Amino acid sequence: MQEIAGTRRNTVRYIYEEYEYHIDTMSPVIYRCATRKTTGCRGTARVDAAGVVTVYWPHKGHQPNRNVLEEAHMRQEMLDLAARTNAPPKEIFDKVCRRNPVVALNFSFVVIKRAIQRVRAKLRLPTSATFQDLSEVLNDYAPT
Numbered sequence: 001m002q003e004i005a006g007t008r009r010n011t012v013r014y015i016y017e018e019y020e021y022h023i024d025t026m027s028p029v030i031y032r033c034a035t036r037k038t039t040g041c042r043g044t045a046r047v048d049a050a051g052v053v054t055v056y057w058p059h060k061g062h063q064p065n066r067n068v069l070e071e072a073h074m075r076q077e078m079l080d081l082a083a084r085t086n087a088p089p090k091e092i093f094d095k096v097c098r099r100n101p102v103v104a105l106n107f108s109f110v111v112i113k114r115a116i117q118r119v120r121a122k123l124r125l126p127t128s129a130t131f132q133d134l135s136e137v138l139n140d141y142a143p144t
């Protein structure tokens with residue numbers, strides 16, 4: 001199982017051979033198809049103590065997502081750019097999407113924009129000034 005960062009904070013997505021899984025709520029070694037709720041697919045995999053994955057119930061009714069890793073990679077790149085630069089969200093989105101337009105079709109700007117805003121809000125948090133701090137800054141401000 002390959003683990004990649006999930007869409008929401010502190011979530012993990014599990015990928016095996018281009019299929020995505022969720023850990024079974026009853027057993028940490030059983031992984032069930034992530035599309036189960038929407039497709040009814042009963043695809044199930046088991047991971048043994050050595051980490052060997054066995055798909056013991058095949059996927060049915062949907063295709064594997066060949067781009068799942070590239071999608072995660074591109075998304076992470078956008079969030080890294082958001083953290084490292086002051087570029088507008090749309091510019092970051094377009095820049096990364098241009099690199100792989102086929103995979104980019106799966107992205108929604110609105111969703112990415114929100115994620116970019118969250119990343120930036122989090123970065124600002126430690127320095128976020130109270131109004132008291134702000135008034136002190138303004139008191140010290142002397143126009144030159």
Ligand SMILES: [Zn+2]
Binds near residue numbers: 033035042062
């Ligand atoms: Zn499935």
